[in-house]
Amino acid sequence: MTLDRESTPPIRRVPRSSPIALSTLRVGIGNDLHPLVLGRKLVLGGVHIPFEHGPIGHSDGDVLIHAICDALLGAAALGDIGRHFPNTSRRWKNVSSLVFLQRVRRKLAVSGHTIVNIDATVGLERPKLAPHIRRITQKLESALGLKPGQVSVKAKSGEGLDAVGRGKAIRADAVALLSS
């Protein structure tokens, strides 16, 4: 198939004077996976989701925040969540992962990075996250001092496959773009 020059839109180039020049952009990736067990609280993005199962974890097991922290730290080349908040430390036992997110926010500010946007996907079989997505997104934007539209959260089921699909685990994947 040949490209139709008439219908191909012109390539828009980012001007050198743009406040977000290409050379200052940094991307990061993060993911997390926790087993789900009966009787644990399910917290995602700092929002409590009513459900009979929740993740086992040293902290509150908030996979979404953990994946986002790793994406942000990775984009800034500042290591990973385990380095900054080790699960061997009693200090982080049962702590809200919002604390990690706020600390990562400060680390980015100190190192001169600004968040452009975050995109994340939560993988879980049940419950359906659609009714909670708006609250989760707003909570994350607020914790990071971001405007509406800078954080995107999506949900996907495991289609009955693997540990997520069988309802035995919850996972999250995130990418973050920073400007510096």
Ligand code: MG
């Ligand atoms: Mg984790």
